[in-house]
Amino acid sequence: MYEAKTVDLAKHLEEFKEQGYTVFERVYDEDTIAAWKEKFHQLKEDRAATSQNEWWYSSTCELAPKLMLPAVANPLILDFAELVMGPFVQLDNLTLAGFGSITKAEAGSRVSGWHRDRWANMPGEDYTHPLSINAISYLQDLTDEYGPLRVIPGSHRKPCGLAKEEQSIPHPDELVLNMKAGDVVVTHNGLIHSGTPNTSGNIRYFFSVYYNRTWLKHTDNHSGPNVQAIIQAARKRNDHRTMRLFGVDEHLEARANSGFLTADEQRWAEWSAADKAAIKP
Numbered sequence: 001m002y003e004a005k006t007v008d009l010a011k012h013l014e015e016f017k018e019q020g021y022t023v024f025e026r027v028y029d030e031d032t033i034a035a036w037k038e039k040f041h042q043l044k045e046d047r048a049a050t051s052q053n054e055w056w057y058s059s060t061c062e063l064a065p066k067l068m069l070p071a072v073a074n075p076l077i078l079d080f081a082e083l084v085m086g087p088f089v090q091l092d093n094l095t096l097a098g099f100g101s102i103t104k105a106e107a108g109s110r111v112s113g114w115h116r117d118r119w120a121n122m123p124g125e126d127y128t129h130p131l132s133i134n135a136i137s138y139l140q141d142l143t144d145e146y147g148p149l150r151v152i153p154g155s156h157r158k159p160c161g162l163a164k165e166e167q168s169i170p171h172p173d174e175l176v177l178n179m180k181a182g183d184v185v186v187t188h189n190g191l192i193h194s195g196t197p198n199t200s201g202n203i204r205y206f207f208s209v210y211y212n213r214t215w216l217k218h219t220d221n222h223s224g225p226n227v228q229a230i231i232q233a234a235r236k237r238n239d240h241r242t243m244r245l246f247g248v249d250e251h252l253e254a255r256a257n258s259g260f261l262t263a264d265e266q267r268w269a270e271w272s273a274a275d276k277a278a279i280k281p
C-alpha cells in the first residue's frame, strides 16, 4: 500500500503535465481488489446485465460506502488531484465494470475506441488545468490478453483529432500500458486513450474514480442516505475535502472569485493546507 514518503508527487505532476497521464504503482493490495471483485459479482447477480458482454455499475459509493469511500477519498490520489485541479475535487462517478471476453479472431487488431473523456474539449497547444481527471485501476494484470490501456502521450495539449476510420485501430504514436493489478493511472481528460478488447477468456475488471470540479454537475447520485451520512460525518469533523467529494463546497464562493492575482498552484497549495489544518482531531 501507499506510503507517503516513497511517492514523489512533484515528479508525477511533471509527468502528468508532459504526457497527460501518470501511473501510481501498487496503490491497492490483493484483499482490496478481491473485495471489489466480490462486490462486482454481487451487483451482477442482483441486476440484469446492461449488455451481453459488458456490465457497468455506477453510484457504487452509495451502494457500498464502507468499501468504496476509502478509494474515493484515497489521500494519495486526492493530494495529487488537488495539485492538478486545486481543492475543488468532486466525485463525478465511481464505476465498477466488467468486460466480457471475445475471441482473438473477433478482436483482430482493433482497439476499443479512441476518445477524450467527459468535460474535455479539443485542446490548444498549451497545457491547461483539466476540468476532470480519471483515476483508473484494473483488478487484474493487464496482459495483452486482458487488454492493455492505450494512450497517445501529449494528446492533452495538442489539437489533434482522429478520423472515423482511425478511431478503432492502433495509432502510430500510441503507448501500450500493461498495468499491474492495483496500480492507478491518473489521466487528464484531454488525453486520447482507448482500452483493448479482452481475449483472456475471463472477465476484465475495471475500476474508475472520475473526479471533476465542484462547480460542475456530477454523474453519480450523491443524494442517497449513505452518501448523505458520509457528508454529515465529514461536516462534524470540519473535513471540507470529504464534503467536496460529494458536491458540498462551502469555500467555493470565495475561492472561485479570489481575484486571480497569485499563481494558481501557489494559491491551491495554501487552500489545501488550510483545509487539512481545519479538520478537528
Ligand SMILES: O=C(O)CCC(=O)C(=O)O
Residues within 6 Å of the ligand: 112, 117, 134, 136, 148, 149, 193, 194, 195, 196, 206, 208
Ligand atoms: O477500458 C479501458 O481500459 C479504458 C477505459 C476508458 O477508456 C475510459 O475510462 O474512458
